Amino acid sequence: MKKIRDVASRILSTRLGFVFTLLLCYWLKTMWAYHMDFNLDLENAYQVFLSVINPIPIGLLFIGIALYFKKTRSFYIAAWTVYTILNLLLIANSIYYREFSDFITVSAMLASSKTSAGLGDSALNLLRVWDLVYIIDYIILIALFATKKIKKDGRVFNKRASFAITALSSLLFSINLFLAEIDRPELLTRGFSNYYVVRALGLPSFTAYSGNQTYQAQKERNRATAGELTSIKDYVSQHYAQPNSKYYGIAKGKNVIVIHLESFQQFLIDYKLKVDDKEYEVTPFINSLYHSKSSIAFSNFFHQVKAGKTSDAETLMENSLFGLNSGSFMVNYGGDNTQFATPNILAQNGGYTSAVFHGNVGTFWNRNNAYKQWGYNYFFDSNYFSKQNKSNSFQYGLNDKYMFADSIKYLEHMQQPFYTKFITVSNHYPYTSLKEEASETGFPLAKTNDETINGYFSTANYLDAALKSFFDYLKAAGIYDNSIIVLYGDHYGISNTRNTSLAELLGKNSETWTEYDNAMLQRVPYIIHIPGYTEGFISQTYGGEVDSLPTLLHLLGIDTKNYVQLGQDLLSENNSQTVAFRTSGTFVTPEYTSYSGHLYYTSTGQEITNPDETTSEKIKKIKEATSKQLSISDSVQTGDLLRFDTSNGLKTVDTSKISYTHSLNALKKIEKEKGADSTSIYSQHNDQSTQDLFKSPSYLELHKETTTSQSSTSTSSSSSN
Ligand code: GP9
């Protein structure tokens, strides 16, 4: 025993030994934080492995810097200082995480006043007894030095050896980075979520990554001037499509419920999957909404997302501005940019209260920050819902039935009118989220040679059933009649590379499959369901996600003339029907489709290889128009130009007043203060909860009810204009 102690004390009394001891302590404490404080959602052994190794390269790189110092005093001061900085970062994040379920970004550090909102309990209250772990090493090491169990090493560390340590740690870091890319390609370019970066690369790397993001965004922002907004406003007023008086204000004052249909493509509508000579209607409920006389639905509505996928769709739908050409707008700019998004507009035009419900962690796509800039009062993320386990959730969060069911206890306390968005997730790649439940839902898998395609119909069917349950609840609770419900598919679910395997299921030939077919598969549903309205129809107007907001606002009787929105009301008679994909030069209009370097007639799919002069001229004009729309969007988004927009009649959001923690208490407090004037569902039900009104029968149970359900068609009739 004594021998071991002697060896240990001798090692600790060398400079290199001391550096490695600090590294070991740092590693131990990081592991502690990873398991006790953070939720890194480690899904497999590979991710566990990455999380175990990631503190080492960066820790060694930094603490190793001390070895370059010659003087004894300087060496120890440098080692302690670097070590303490690493520790402070770790401790600060651990405490912050307890309140925000997120890591500290550089932009949050710079705007610490903003983040203090929600630190309802002071930081002191967030401390736990076991936080002693974070400082116990200091106590031990100082005691060891004081009692001379460890002595200072006066010998200068060899310069070459110092270089070797730096080189080794840099190499290890590169390997770490490489392994992280294997686990999640495009990790740093797409951003996804802060915890993705931490679990793969560690906290210091995350901070550096976040610092770079803030720096880049700040650079563009500083370059931008108020003058730029003037020309943009000119474009907006020229491009503005006047509301159609036939529809203007028909849903005024109603609750707005937006349903984000994850990875849901238009081809699923009315689709019947044939398996073993039997036909199965995939989404009978959504089909019935699509054809309902109370719905205005669109058959030529395209998604316009790029690498930011879901986050791009949200940006488009709620700002009428595009995502970025690379990366995610919400991740890179969303936390800081001034936006005039739907929740903010509706709060100031009709006193709407707003909330998002989504069964994934709130940090995904930086939602927890971006939603504040958009003016969302509440954000119910996975923290607010049932604990996730293998049978009720998957990688992207809680399955839809649970998400809807769990939302009700919050929804019922919201003051009406409300603007709410429900982001579904079960129908997400790889379409196996329901493995456990697949037999319960009973919906068959398709039989192609592509597993991803095979599962797609079953998860879509599950989403459909979950949605029906939610609608049934809305009706039973008396919300339905007073609401307008907007459904949209965010982007494709089956990627273009898989489409040839899908071809046969769509009655097409994979051999003759073209880029035109790929382009047409970028259509997603857009259905505006207005209970009580009886003149619904299916519009064939061409449009995209950027057009949704002006369309919706006009239905709510809010004119968008003064707002910097780049889309056009799809119900307007002046609509230009020009749909820009996010990749410059690609578009769809009723006449032409340009996709992946090919040009087609939209109505027939026939390729145009040698366009005549008039055609070329027309194409040129469309290209100019779509490029202009994209470049204007980019200037607004990367220059944060809306901060200069003081003449739109809207106040900017005061994000310091918004907190996404303790939301139920906040809602109940408002309810109580309002007393008899409270308009929440809970108050309207004489202070009784409506949670029991949500029922979610399985596919098999549903199937029992209607013997013909497999081939049942929608109940309402359809028409088109
Ligand atoms: C995650 C979910 C998925 O919370 O919204 O985003 P996606 O991968 O579709 O962009």
Ligand code: MN
């Ligand atoms: Mn998505």
